[in-house]
Each structure stands twice: as structure tokens, then as C-alpha cells.
Amino acid sequence: MKQHSRQNIKVINSIDELFTMIDISENRNISFHHHLRNGDYVLNYVLDKYKRENINNINLFPSAIFPSYTSILDLIKNNQINNITTNYINGPVAEYITMNGLLGKLIMQTHGGRARSIIEGRNIIDIAFIAAPYVNTFGDAVGYLGKSKCGSLGYCIPDSIHAKIKVLVTDNLVDEKIINPEIIGKNIDYILLVDKIGDTKGIVSGTTEITKNPIGVKIAKNTSVLLNELGLIKNGFSFQSGAGSVSLRVTKDVKDIMIKENIKASFFSGGITKYHVEMLEEGLVERLYDVQCFDLEAIESLNRNANHIAISSSRYANPNNVNQIIKDLDIVILGATEIDYNFNVNVTTDSHQMLIGGSGGHSDTASESKICVIVSPLIKGRIPVIKEVVTTKTTLGKNIDCLVTERGIAINPLRVDLIEKLKDTKLKIYPIKELAQIAYNFTNIPKDTIKRDIIIGEVEDLTYEIIDHIYKK
Amino acid sequence: MKTSAGSLESSDCLITISDSNKLEITIESVVFDQFGDQIQAVIEETLKEHNITKLFVQCFDKGALDYTIKSRLETAIKRRGENLE
Numbered sequence: 403m404k405q406h407s408r409q410n411i412k413v414i415n416s417i418d419e420l421f422t423m424i425d426i427s428e429n430r431n432i433s434f435h436h437h438l439r440n441g442d443y444v445l446n447y448v449l450d451k452y453k454r455e456n457i458n459n460i461n462l463f464p465s466a467i468f469p470s471y472t473s474i475l476d477l478i479k480n481n482q483i484n485n486i487t488t489n490y491i492n493g494p495v496a497e498y499i500t501m502n503g504l505l506g507k508l509i510m511q512t513h514g515g516r517a518r519s520i521i522e523g524r525n526i527i528d529i530a531f532i533a534a535p536y537v538n539t540f541g542d543a544v545g546y547l548g549k550s551k552c553g554s555l556g557y558c559i560p561d562s563i564h565a566k567i568k569v570l571v572t573d574n575l576v577d578e579k580i581i582n583p584e585i586i587g588k589n590i591d592y593i594l595l596v597d598k599i600g601d602t603k604g605i606v607s608g609t610t611e612i613t614k615n616p617i618g619v620k621i622a623k624n625t626s627v628l629l630n631e632l633g634l635i636k637n638g639f640s641f642q643s644g645a646g647s648v649s650l651r652v653t654k655d656v657k658d659i660m661i662k663e664n665i666k667a668s669f670f671s672g673g674i675t676k677y678h679v680e681m682l683e684e685g686l687v688e689r690l691y692d693v694q695c696f697d698l699e700a701i702e703s704l705n706r707n708a709n710h711i712a713i714s715s716s717r718y719a720n721p722n723n724v725n726q727i728i729k730d731l732d733i734v735i736l737g738a739t740e741i742d743y744n745f746n747v748n749v750t751t752d753s754h755q756m757l758i759g760g761s762g763g764h765s766d767t768a769s770e771s772k773i774c775v776i777v778s779p780l781i782k783g784r785i786p787v788i789k790e791v792v793t794t795k796t797t798l799g800k801n802i803d804c805l806v807t808e809r810g811i812a813i814n815p816l817r818v819d820l821i822e823k824l825k826d827t828k829l830k831i832y833p834i835k836e837l838a839q840i841a842y843n844f845t846n847i848p849k850d851t852i853k854r855d856i857i858i859g860e861v862e863d864l865t866y867e868i869i870d871h872i873y874k875k
Numbered sequence: 876m877k878t879s880a881g882s883l884e885s886s887d888c889l890i891t892i893s894d895s896n897k898l899e900i901t902i903e904s905v906v907f908d909q910f911g912d913q914i915q916a917v918i919e920e921t922l923k924e925h926n927i928t929k930l931f932v933q934c935f936d937k938g939a940l941d942y943t944i945k946s947r948l949e950t951a952i953k954r955r956g957e958n959l960e
Binding site for chain 2: 753754781782783784785844845846848849851
């Protein structure tokens with residue numbers, strides 16, 4: 403097939419040069435992605451320009467905020483930022499917002515909700531600044547090659563299509579053709595060439611280890627036995643575990659069951675680690691749908707394995723995407739900072755009301771999967787994980803099916819089908835209030851110290867429903 | 876004389892005791908808002924059981940349960956040996 407002649411994208415060499423061509427003051431709604439995690443240089447590089455130019459009324463749309471994104475803090479303190487819309491927030495920016503709020507508000511979306519909002523025109527982005535590890539002169543890009551490689555670029559794909567102006571920021575511009583690019587050059591307006599887009603050490607989180615902690619091991623064992631007794635580990639099943647150390651231990655235990663019983667899974671989705679890659683290469687799972695790589699082995703596998711597929715956040719979790727992956731997801735294993743008597747889960751704030759995270763894909767996968775299992779120690783540093791009411795609702799209880807702890811399991815009473823299947827089990831299953839009482843017997847009941855006076859933000863579900871408010875501490 | 880017991884690991888506490896001419900207790904805890912009063916009560920009760928009325932107790936708590944706090948304090952007291960108030 404004859405290829406259409408393709409245009410080279412204009413290459414610029416500094417952020418100052420970009421804003422000689424476009425007016426910075428007319429472009430105050432700006433987005434970033436977090437695939438370079440705590441090693442990202444691009445966000446601070448761009449926002450320092452907004453700081454120097456004293457641009458006010460900025461609305462930020464980063465897919466997540468990590469501790470190193472300190473230029474955001476400077477802009478907030480200078481009253482230059484209005485709203486921040488993100489999926490996850492951690493570190494100094496989170497602490498400052500918890501204590502002070504914003505001029506506007508903090509809107510915590512989910513990964514699927516963010517994709518949907520951008521595609522449906524609810525999040526209007528003037529400029530998407532897209533850190534891109536490997537870019538060719540046509541503006542095609544992938545994340546799994548280059549000196550600052552990060553793996554899948556899933557979270558920025560909607561931005562790369564729907565922002566009014568799209569700028570790829572790269573330290574690796576090549577002439578070669580890219581087969582199956584994640585970012586398509588015809589959408590791109592500028593390529594901004596810089597020395598380095600990130601610090602390799604910060605890009606790969608390096609925290610993806612399987613727990614050896616006996617409590618974690620017990621939780622994982624309970625979980626894999628539960629899944630097996632429910633008959634969910636069977637040929638063609640699909641599974642998502644994330645990269646938490648207990649969740650990865652569940653993955654390992656599920657793997658042992660699969661090998662023993664000669665079972666093959668259809669796909670794993672979400673954030674991918676070396677453990678998932680191992681299972682792909684050992685033929686235990688057919689495909690990996692990867693929205694985010696957690697380690698170097700995952701990044702390299704994306705380049706090496708045809709069945710390890712980078713997907714956009716929209717394909718991953720947008721409920722209005724007809725090809726949404728997680729609607730076919732059987733099992734998701736998720737964590738919790740808190741869970742309450744109605745099974746609502748908090749991963750947005752800690753029990754001291756500090757912002758420490760956010761949904762990411764928590765609510766997306768819990769809502770869409772057939773079964774959602776929360777794994778957590780019953781007590782964490784004297785704080786029982788079960789509360790009467792969570793500090794912040796990240797994921798609604800109606801979407802949470804099971805809580806597995808080291809001392810017992812609680813099943814959401816809405817899931818009568820699961821309760822029926824487990825009626826002869828030897829697993830310790832309790833009503834959630836009884837499980838809470840077991841914790842209180844060790845800890846006593848914590849004093850409720852949560853302030854609910856001043857609203858600083860909201861939690862927006864993938865349905866666009868505001869499911870909770872975030873309060874100033 | 877100063878003795879201590881425990882650690883700063885999560886779910887443990889470090890208790891340091893030293894001479895004083897009165898009873899003085901300081902608590903730093905990651906769960907102070909939720910359990911500060913409870914920690915104070917456990918320390919006071921344990922001292923009472925040992926008939927100690929003059930001591931400086933510093934508790935650096937990382938979310939220890941009551942029996943951990945009590946055993947750390949008792950160990951610190953035993954490490955003072957015969958040199959009791």
C-alpha cells in the first residue's frame with residue numbers, strides 16, 4: 403500500500419521558543435501525564451515558564467501528581483492555580499492542598515473518568531505537554547524505547563488526540579519509522595526537543611516486590627483460596643492485580659494454582675510488572691493489556707512480546723469506549739487505606755485526613771470487573787482498616803465484593819451469590835462489623851478526628867457522579 | 876540513669892526512661908489524635924503497678940498496641956536494675 407506523504411512536525415528547542423509562536427496567556431488549561439513518575443522533568447520545566455511569566459488562573463490536568471512535581475507548589479503559593487483535576491496525588495503538593503486548599507478546587511477523577519472527560523469535552527485542555535521517550539520526525543511516538551523509556555504511554559493518549567495544541571517533549575528524536583506508534587503524529591503540533599525528559603532512577607518505581615511479611619503472605623493465601631473456592635480460577639479467566647506487594651503475592655499464589663491445575667488465563671490488565679511478564683512468557687496468560695509499566699522488565703517486554711499490548715486509558719477504563727478492556731475483567735485485586743461498614747473504600751486520604759493517593763483505576767476496575775477483592779491487613783500501625791464511615795469515598799461499596807484480611811474475610815451482603823457459594827467453606831468469613839470488632843479488641847476504638855467544615859475538593863466517579871467531598875484538614 | 880526498650884519500627888514504640896524528681900510523661904505518636912489518651916493511660920497504669928511515682932518517660936510511638944507499650948515500658952524499668960526510685 404502506498405503511504406500518504408507525511409509532514410514533518412515543527413521541532414522547537416525550548417519552551418520560550420514555543421511561546422513565541424503561541425500566546426501563553428491564552429493557554430491556561432494544561433495537561434501532563436505521569437508515566438515518568440517521580441523522575442519526570444517535563445512538568446516542572448513547563449510550569450517554571452508559567453511561573454516566570456506570572457500566568458494566573460491556570461487549570462491543571464496532570465494524570466497524577468508525584469512528590470517531585472514541586473513547581474505546582476510554587477504556583478499554588480503564588481495564587482496562579484485555579485483548579486487541579488487529577489487521578490492521584492502524593493507528596494508535598496498533596497500535603498499543602500490538604501492544609502490550605504486551592505483557589506478553585508481539587509477534582510479527583512478516575513483513570514477511566516479522565517479519559518472519558520477529555521474525549522467528551524468535559525475536561526477542556528488547551529495544551530497537552532506530553533513527555534515522549536522515543537519520537538520520530540513525523541511525531542509518532544512510543545514509550546518503551548529511548549534513554550528515558552517508561553513503557554506504555556496509556557494515560558496521555560486522550561490528551562494527544564483531544565487537546566487543542568499537542569506538544570511532544572522528547573530527548574530522543576529519530577528519523578526511523580515507528581511500527582504501531584502509541585501516539586500518532588498526525589495529531590501532534592510541535593516537538594519540543596530537550597536534553598533530558600527525566601531521571602531514569604525515578605522513572606522506574608522499583609517497588610514492585612512480592613511481600614515476605616507473614617501478614618501479607620496470610621492475606622494472599624486467604625485470597626487465592628477464596629478465588630479458587632469461588633471457581634474463578636479457570637481456563638480463560640482474566641485478572642488484574644496492580645503492583646502492591648500483597649497483590650503481587652496473590653498473583654504468585656494464583657500462578658501456583660494455575661500451574662498445578664493446568665489452567666491458562668486470557669488476559670491480565672492494568673499496571674504490568676515483571677511477574678506478569680514472566681507468566682506471559684511461560685504461556686500461563688495469553689495477553690497483557692498494559693496501561694502503565696511498573697518496572698524495567700515490563701518496559702522491555704513491551705518491545706519484545708507481541709502479546710504484551712500498550713493500551714490507552716480510554717481503551718483500558720473509559721465506560722463509553724466500546725472496546726473497554728476491563729468490562730471483560732473477571733477478577734481485580736485492590737488495596738484500601740480504609741473500608742467502611744457499607745464497603746466504601748478510601749485510597750484518597752489517610753486516616754489523618756491527609757491526601758495520599760487517589761483512585762487511579764481503583765473505582766474503574768471495581769465498577770467494571772465481575773469480582774473485586776480488597777486485600778489489607780486488618781490493623782495498620784494501630785489503625786483498624788475497617789471504619790464505620792471512611793474518611794473519603796474513593797470507590798462506592800456497591801462495587802466492592804470482598805475484603806480479605808489476615809484474620810478473616812467479609813463478603814458484601816449485596817453479593818448473595820458469593821455468600822451462597824461459600825456456605826460450606828473453611829475460610830473464616832464474618833460480617834464486616836464483626837471483623838471490625840476483632841480489630842477493635844486489639845486497638846480500642848480510635849477517636850474520630852476528621853474535620854468536615856471546609857470543602858477543598860471532590861471525588862468524581864467514572865459515571866461523573868460526585869461521590870464524596872474532600873475537606874480541609 | 877537512662878534506659879530504653881523498643882524500636883521505631885511500624886507498630887512498635889521506643890520508650891526511654893530517666894531520673895526525675897516528679898512523674899513526667901511525653902508522648903509522640905503517629906496515632907496521637909486517635910489514641911494519645913489511651914497511650915497516656917497505659918503508661919500511667921503500668922508505672923502505678925510498679926509503684927513508681929518519680930520518673931521521666933518518653934514514648935515515641937509508631938502505632939504500638941497497648942500490650943506492646945506496656946511491655947516496652949516494663950523492660951525499660953527492668954533495665955534500670957536495682958536503681959529504682
